[in-house]
Every structure is written in C-alpha cells, then in structure tokens.
Amino acid sequence: xxxxPMAAASPVxxxxxxxxxxxxxxxxxxxxxxxxxxxxxxxxxxxxLFIEGSFDFAFERRLTVFGTMAVVAFxxxxxxxxFQTITHNRLLTPSIMGFDAVYILMQTLLVxxxxxxxxxxxxxLPKLITxxxxxxxxxMLLFGWLFSGRRGxxxxxxxxxxxxxxxxxxxxxxxxxxxxxxxxxxLSTRLFGRLSTTEAEYLPLAGGVCLVVGVVVWxxxxxxxxxxxxxxAATNLGIAHKRELTVMLLVxxxxxxxxxxxxxxxxxxxxxxxxxxxxxxxxxxxxxxLPMAFLIGLxxxxxxxxxxxxxxxxxxxxTVVIEFLGGAIFLAHLLRKGTx
Numbered sequence: 001x002x003x004x005p006m007a008a009a010s011p012v013x014x015x016x017x018x019x020x021x022x023x024x025x026x027x028x029x030x031x032x033x034x035x036x037x038x039x040x041x042x043x044x045x046x047x048x049l050f051i052e053g054s055f056d057f058a059f060e061r062r063l064t065v066f067g068t069m070a071v072v073a074f075x076x077x078x079x080x081x082x083f084q085t086i087t088h089n090r091l092l093t094p095s096i097m098g099f100d101a102v103y104i105l106m107q108t109l110l111v112x113x114x115x116x117x118x119x120x121x122x123x124x125l126p127k128l129i130t131x132x133x134x135x136x137x138x139x140m141l142l143f144g145w146l147f148s149g150r151r152g153x154x155x156x157x158x159x160x161x162x163x164x165x166x167x168x169x170x171x172x173x174x175x176x177x178x179x180x181x182x183x184x185x186x187l188s189t190r191l192f193g194r195l196s197t198t199e200a201e202y203l204p205l206a207g208g209v210c211l212v213v214g215v216v217v218w219x220x221x222x223x224x225x226x227x228x229x230x231x232x233a234a235t236n237l238g239i240a241h242k243r244e245l246t247v248m249l250l251v252x253x254x255x256x257x258x259x260x261x262x263x264x265x266x267x268x269x270x271x272x273x274x275x276x277x278x279x280x281x282x283x284x285x286x287x288x289x290l291p292m293a294f295l296i297g298l299x300x301x302x303x304x305x306x307x308x309x310x311x312x313x314x315x316x317x318x319t320v321v322i323e324f325l326g327g328a329i330f331l332a333h334l335l336r337k338g339t340x
Contacts, residue, residue, distance in 0.1 A: 028288050031280055035295040042303035050310050066302060068198040068263055071206045073273070073297030075259035078217060079252045080270030081277065081286070081293050085224050086248050087158065090278065091333060093271045094256045098165030100265035101172070102135050107190045108172045116183035119190060128202055128261050135257035140250065193266040193319035195301065202262055209258050213251055220244070221286040228284065266319060268326025273297040275329065 026034065047066060051058045083094045110118050142160065176184055217224075223244055226234045231241050259266070277293035278284070300322065309315040 025282060028281065028283055031282060032288065032291060032295070035280065035292055035299070039295045039298045039302070042299050042306065046302045046306045049306070064198065064200045064203065065196050065305070067200075067203040067207070068195050069301040069305070070298060071203065071210055072195070072259050072263050072266070072269075073301055074210050074214065074294050075255040076266060076270035077273040077277070077293035077297040078214065078290060079255035079259075080274040081289055082217060082224065082248050083252045084274060085227055085286070086245055088228070088230070090275065091271075091330065091337070092158070093267070093274075094252050095165075095265070095267045095270075098161050098168055099135060099139070099253075099256045099260055100267055101165040101168035102138055103131070103260045103265055104191055105168045105172045106131060106134065107187060108175045111179060111183050111187045112175045116179075116186035119186060123199075125201055125205065128205070131261040132254075132257045135260065136250075136253045139253040139257075190264060193264045193269070193323070195263055195305065195319065196315070198262060206258055206262050209254065213254055216247075217251055217290065220247070221290065224248075224286045225284070264319075267323060268330055269297070269300075269319075269322050271330055272322065272326040273300065275333075 025031075043066060047059065047062050079094050084090050084092060107119070110122070142157065142164075176187065179187065223239055226237050226239050227241070227244060227248075229237070234241050234244075256270075273293050273296050276296045277289050280296065281288045281292045283289070301318070304318050304322065305315070308318045308321070
C-alpha cells in the first residue's frame with residue numbers, strides 16, 4: 001500500500017493526543033544533529049585515540065569492533081522501537097519472546113552433546129547463518145501457529161514467548177549443571193554479550209542484513225506511526241493491520257537473531273536505547289525516534305567502550321555495566337508504573 005497523505009500525517013496515540021505539546025528545548029532536527037555529533041565524536045575517540053604500537057594493526061582491529069557495535073546498536077535499537085510500537089508498551093523488549101533463551105539453549109546443547117571444543121571448532125560464517133536462521137525459524141513458527149487460529153493475538157504471543165523463554169532457560173540451567181567445570185567455563189564466555197571477539201568476515205553479511213531490513217522499516221515509518229493508534233483506527237485509515245504486524249514481527253526476529261548470533265545476548269540494551277530515544281527525540285514519530293535510537297545506541301557502545309578502556313581500565317566490562325544499568329532502570333520504571 002502506498003503511503004497516503006492521511007497515513008503520512010504521523011498520527012499520535014490517544015495518551016499523546018491528550019497531552020499538551022512540549023514546546024521547550026531544542027527543535028527535533030537540532031536534537032538529531034546533536035546526537036549525530038556525539039556519535040561521531042565517540043566513534044572517532046574509540047578508533048583514533050590512545051593507540052600504542054602499530055597503528056595499522058590497532059586501527060584495523062578497532063574498526064572491526066566498531067563495525068560490530070554499529071550492527072548491534074542498529075539491530076537492538078530498531079527492533080526494540082518497532083516491537084514496542086506494535087505491542088503498544090514501552091517496557092517490553094524482543095527478548096521477552098525468548099530470543100536469548102533460544103540462543104543460550106543452542107550453545108548449551110552444542111557443548112553438552114559434542115564437548116567444549118566444538119564451540120571454537122565450529123566458529124565461522126556457516127555457524128552464524130545457521131544460528132540466525134534457527135532463531136528466526138523458531139519465532140516464525142510461533143507466529144504462524146498463534147496467528148493462524150481465530151483466538152490468536154499479540155497478547156497470547158507474548159505470554160507464550162515468556163513461558164517458552166522460562167522453559168528454555170530452565171532446560172539450559174539443568175544441562176549446564178551436568179557439564180564439567182572446564183566445559184562450563186568455555187560455555188560461559190558465549191552466554192554474555194561480547195563486542196571484541198567478532199571476526200571481520202561476519203560484518204559484511206550482518207551489515208547487509210541490517211541495510212535491507214532498515215530499508216523495509218524506513219519505507220513503513222508512517223505506517224508504524226499509524227499502528228500506534230491501535231487495530232481499529234489503523235484499519236480505518238487503510239492499513240492492513242495483520243499483514244503489517246506480521247512483517248514487523250519478522251523484522252524484529254531477523255534483527256534480534258542476527259545481533260544475538262553475532263555478539264551474544266544483550267537483554268536490556270535495546271530497552272535502554274529505546275527509552276533514551278523517546279526521551280531525547282521529543283516526539284513519537286518514527287522518522288525521528290528510529291535514527292535517534294540508533295545514534296544513542298552507538299554513543300552508548302563506542303563512548304562506553306572508550307571510557308571503560310581508558311578511564312576505568314576495565315575493557316571487558318561494558319556489556320555487564322549496560323545490562324546492570326538497563327535492568328535497574330527497567331525495574332524502576334516497572335515499579336513506578338505498577339504494571340507492564
């Protein structure tokens with residue numbers, strides 16, 4: 001469906017319509033410029049400052065890490081914003097559907113069946129593609145089953161995702177207890193977000209996937225604004241609600257699966273970037289929120305890694321700090337609202 005003038009008007013949700021417009025602060029364009037400037041400065045600082053020894057070697061390695069950061073920031077930020085739009089809830093994240101649990105179970109089964117050495121022996125592009133396809137296939141089978149019946153709904157999807165996520169985590173915990181200490185030690189390095197161990201050969205594929213998915217989402221940015229109004233209002237405005245919902249869920253599945261397979265699970269990073277994007281964007285419109293979320297994610301990863309390496313001298317702790325802060329903020333928002 002083409003973007004009609006009515007759909008392009010960027011309608012607002014009912015809660016936003018009742019609220020008075022916020023005329024204070026910087027204009028929207030200026031906020032994006034500030035975020036882009038900070039992202040550029042963070043990237044330049046991470047790539048160019050405090051290089052010791054061979055510049056070519058260090059810069060090439062940092063460039064690979066920065067490429068991973070860009071892919072993860074884009075995938076997590078865009079997927080979380082889209083997911084929160086279609087669920088009409090800014091506290092939910094795609095990990096609620098069990099993505100992280102599926103990845104952890106896959107890694108645990110590999111070590112349980114074939115031993116700890118299989119993780120390093122099977123590393124490569126085929127494994128990345130296989131993991132991504134398996135996670136996408138799991139979610140699409142779940143979507144197809146839940147949306148095929150008359151009683152299928154997004155709320156049932158979320159409930160089933162939570163239950164399956166808990167089941168997968170419980171099975172993973174049971175299998176991990178049966179491993180030897182050395183095998184569990186090897187496995188544990190794959191169960192947390194990691195940015196510095198990605199191979200450069202993965203980035204062209206991951207970047208290409210993000211580019212294609214980004215084009216699909218950007219073409220639907222006004223439809224996402226319309227989906228904020230709910231099923232009935234979106235249908236009345238000419239949106240094929242079920243089709244758009246299915247497409248957006250597939251987009252979320254691909255982005256989160258690629259990010260998780262590339263850099264490991266990061267449960268609260270997407271929530272953190274989406275929450276800050278809504279705060280700093282000053283508008284609900286996806287034409288602003290989507291790039292703002294990506295820029296904030298890039299600032300968080302590149303600026304955070306630079307600070308952890310050269311200020312706190314704890315380069316491997318960035319993902320742990322992000323998950324801790326994201327989880328604390330999530331709990332604070334949940335307690336303040338009292339409900340999901």
